[in-house]
Amino acid sequence: MLTVECKQLTKVYGTGETAVQALRGVDLAVAPGELLLLVGPSGCGKTTLISVIASVLNGTSGECRVLERDVLTMPNRDKPGFRLKHIGFVFQAFNLNPTLTAAENVAVPLLIAGWKYGKALARAKELLAQVGMPEKADVLPDQLSGGQQQRVAIARAFAQEPDLIVCDEPTSALDSKTGERVMHLIRDMTHRTHRSVIVVTHDARIFKFADRIVTMEDGRIVDTAAPSPSAAH
Amino acid sequence: MLRIALKTLFGFHGKVIGMVVGLAVASLMMTQQPATMLSILTRTYSFVEDVSQPDIWVMDPMVQFVDDAKPLADSKLGLVRSVTGVAWAVPIFKTVTSARLPDGNTASGQLVGVDDASLIGAPAQMVSGRTADLHMTDAIFVNDEGAKLRFAQKQPNGTLRPLQVGDVLELNEHRAEVVGIAKTGPTFSSQPVIYTTYTRAKSYAPPQRKTMSFVLAKTRPGLDVAKLARQITRETGLAAYTADEFKDLSLWYFIKNTGILINFGMITLVGFIVGAVVSGIMFFNFTQDNLRHFAVLKAIGASARQLLGMVLLQATIVGVIGYGIGIGLASIMAMSSSTFQVKFTTGLLAFSAGGVLLICVLAAGFSVVKVLRLEPAVVFKA
Numbered sequence: 001m002l003t004v005e006c007k008q009l010t011k012v013y014g015t016g017e018t019a020v021q022a023l024r025g026v027d028l029a030v031a032p033g034e035l036l037l038l039v040g041p042s043g044c045g046k047t048t049l050i051s052v053i054a055s056v057l058n059g060t061s062g063e064c065r066v067l068e069r070d071v072l073t074m075p076n077r078d079k080p081g082f083r084l085k086h087i088g089f090v091f092q093a094f095n096l097n098p099t100l101t102a103a104e105n106v107a108v109p110l111l112i113a114g115w116k117y118g119k120a121l122a123r124a125k126e127l128l129a130q131v132g133m134p135e136k137a138d139v140l141p142d143q144l145s146g147g148q149q150q151r152v153a154i155a156r157a158f159a160q161e162p163d164l165i166v167c168d169e170p171t172s173a174l175d176s177k178t179g180e181r182v183m184h185l186i187r188d189m190t191h192r193t194h195r196s197v198i199v200v201t202h203d204a205r206i207f208k209f210a211d212r213i214v215t216m217e218d219g220r221i222v223d224t225a226a227p228s229p230s231a232a233h
Numbered sequence: 234m235l236r237i238a239l240k241t242l243f244g245f246h247g248k249v250i251g252m253v254v255g256l257a258v259a260s261l262m263m264t265q266q267p268a269t270m271l272s273i274l275t276r277t278y279s280f281v282e283d284v285s286q287p288d289i290w291v292m293d294p295m296v297q298f299v300d301d302a303k304p305l306a307d308s309k310l311g312l313v314r315s316v317t318g319v320a321w322a323v324p325i326f327k328t329v330t331s332a333r334l335p336d337g338n339t340a341s342g343q344l345v346g347v348d349d350a351s352l353i354g355a356p357a358q359m360v361s362g363r364t365a366d367l368h369m370t371d372a373i374f375v376n377d378e379g380a381k382l383r384f385a386q387k388q389p390n391g392t393l394r395p396l397q398v399g400d401v402l403e404l405n406e407h408r409a410e411v412v413g414i415a416k417t418g419p420t421f422s423s424q425p426v427i428y429t430t431y432t433r434a435k436s437y438a439p440p441q442r443k444t445m446s447f448v449l450a451k452t453r454p455g456l457d458v459a460k461l462a463r464q465i466t467r468e469t470g471l472a473a474y475t476a477d478e479f480k481d482l483s484l485w486y487f488i489k490n491t492g493i494l495i496n497f498g499m500i501t502l503v504g505f506i507v508g509a510v511v512s513g514i515m516f517f518n519f520t521q522d523n524l525r526h527f528a529v530l531k532a533i534g535a536s537a538r539q540l541l542g543m544v545l546l547q548a549t550i551v552g553v554i555g556y557g558i559g560i561g562l563a564s565i566m567a568m569s570s571s572t573f574q575v576k577f578t579t580g581l582l583a584f585s586a587g588g589v590l591l592i593c594v595l596a597a598g599f600s601v602v603k604v605l606r607l608e609p610a611v612v613f614k615a
Contacts, residue, residue, distance in 0.1 A: 080536050080537075081536070083533065091529075
C-alpha cells in the first residue's frame with residue numbers, strides 16, 4: 001500500500017481571468033518509509049502539492065489518495081480527524097506556541113486527540129529525549145536555538161505516530177550544520193519508525209538525505225531521481 | 234486543550250491586563266452607577282416603607298409623590314373610616330420644619346406627627362428608647378441618620394457628637410425633648426426626620442387650617458387591599474393607594490420628572506461601551522495575534538468545537554476576573570462612603586454580570602469567526 005498516490009492532480013486558485021493554475025496534472029507516489037524531497041523554483045507548486053496531500057487545502061481535480069483515502073472527495077468535517085491521526089507537520093518557521101514549554105508544544109497533538117495532560121506530557125518528554133533534548137522539556141521556545149526549536153517541532157510531528165510527515169523548508173531558517181543535524185534526525189526517525197516523509201526544500205545541501213528527489217516546475221513534476229552519488233550519504 | 238487555551242491567554246500579560254481592566258471598568262460602572270441610582274430612588278419612598286402597619290394610603294388626588302403631601306381637612310378621616318372594609322384609619326401629618334439645636338445652630342428637618350393614641354405611623358425599629366416614650370411630655374424621636382449627621386453638634390475639640398436621648402431641641406419656639414432614636418430608611422433629601430404625636434406636631438408647625446397629610450388605613454382581614462383602595466377612592470373622592478402603589482407613584486414621578494434615569498443610564502451605557510470597545514478590541518487583537526497558532530492547531534487536527542471552546546474559555550476567564558474586580562471596586566467604594574448607603578441587589582449584580590457577559594460574547598463571537606474561517610493551509614506561508 002502506498003502512503004501517497006496522486007493522479008492527474010490539479011489545483012486552480014481563483015476563477016475566470018484571475019485564475020492561477022498551481023498544479024497541472026501531478027502524478028506522484030510515496031512509499032512507506034520513503035523520504036522524498038520535493039524541489040523546484042519558487043512558485044512551482046511544491047507547497048500547494050503538500051498542502052493538498054496533507055488535506056489542509058482542497059484540490060481542484062484528479063485524485064490524491066493518502067493511505068487509500070482520496071483527500072479530494074473526503075468531507076471537510078472528516079479532515080481534522082484524518083490529519084490528527086495520520087499526518088504530522090514540520091514548518092519552516094517552527095510554529096511553536098511561545099507561551100507553552102517545549103514539552104507542552106510536543107504534547108499539543110496528543111491533547112487535541114484527548115489525552116490527559118499528565119500522560120501527554122510524559123509522552124512528550126519521551127519524544128524530546130528521542131530528539132536529543134530531554135533536559136529542555138520545561139523550557140520556553142524563545143530560550144531555545146533555531147535548531148532546538150525545529151527539533152521540538154519534529155518531536156511534535158511524530159507525537160501521534162502519523163503515517164505521513166510533511167515538512168515545509170525545515171532547514172531554511174537554520175545554519176548548514178544545524179540543518180544537517182535536523183535532516184539527520186528526520187531521516188533517522190523516518191527510517192526507524194518506517195514512516196513516509198515529504199520534504200519541500202530549496203536547500204541543495206540536504207539533497208543527500210533523500211531516498212528520492214522530485215523536481216517540479218510550473219505545477220508539473222519534471223524529474224524524479226535518486227540523489228546523485230556525490231551527494232549520497 | 235483548555236489548559237493550552239489558559240496558558241496562551243496568560244502568556245500575553247499585557248493584553249490580558251488591558252482586557253481585564255476594560256471589563257473591570259465596565260463592571261464597576263454598570264454596578265456602581267445603577268446601584269447609586271436605585272439607592273437614590275429607594276429614598277423617594279422610604280417614608281412609606283418605614284410606616285409598616287397600614288396597607289392603604291389615602292391622600293389628596295393631586296399628590297404626585299410622598300413629599301408632595303397636600304393638606305386635607307380633618308373631616309376626611311371620618312369619611313375614610315366610614316368606608317366598609319376599613320378596619321381602622323388614622324391621620325398622619327408631614328411637613329418641613331426648622332429645629333434649633335442644643336448648640337444654638339439651626340437645621341431643617343421633616344416633622345412627622347403620628348396618631349396620638351395608637352402611635353401608628355411611628356417607626357417600627359428603635360436604636361434607643363421605646364415607641365411608647367412618645368407619649369411623654371414634649372417627646373420627639375429623631376431618625377439615626379439625622380442624629381448622626383445634620384443634627385450632630387460640634388464639640389469644643391472640633392469633633393461632632395450625635396444627637397442623643399435627653400437632648401432638647403427647639404421647634405417653632407416649643408421645647409422638644411429627644412426620647413428615642415429611630416432606625417429609618419434614608420430620605421431623598423437627606424433631611425433629619427422628627428417624629429412626634431399628631432397633636433404636638435400641629436403645635437410645632439406654623440398654624441394652618443388643614444393639617445392632615447395622609448390618612449393611613451388598614452383593610453379588614455380577608456379583603457382585597459387594592460379593591461378596598463379603589464372603593465375608598467370612589468366613596469370619598471380622595472386618592473387611595475396600596476403601599477406598593479404609593480411607592481410606585483413616587484418612584485415614577487422622580488423617574489419621569491428628573492434627569493436621574495437619563496444621567497445614570499448614560500454613565501452606565503458609557504461604561505458598557507468603553508468596556509465593550511476596549512476589551513472587545515483587545516480580545517480581538519489577542520486572537521488575531523494568535524491566528525497562526527490557531528491555524529497550527531487546525532492543521533494538526535483540532536476540531537472547530539475545540540477551537541471554539543478555547544476562545545470561549547479565554548473570554549470567560551477574562552470576563553470573570555474583570556467582573557470580580559469591578560464588583561470588588563464597587564463594594565469598596567460603597568463601603569468607603571459613610572454618608573450614602575448603596576445597596577447591591579441580586580438583580581443589579583445579575584444586570585452587570587449580563588453586561589460583562591454580553592461584552593465577552595461579542596468579543597469572542599467576532600474573534601471566533603476569524604478562527605473558524607481560518608484556512609489551515611496558511612501554516613505553510615512563511
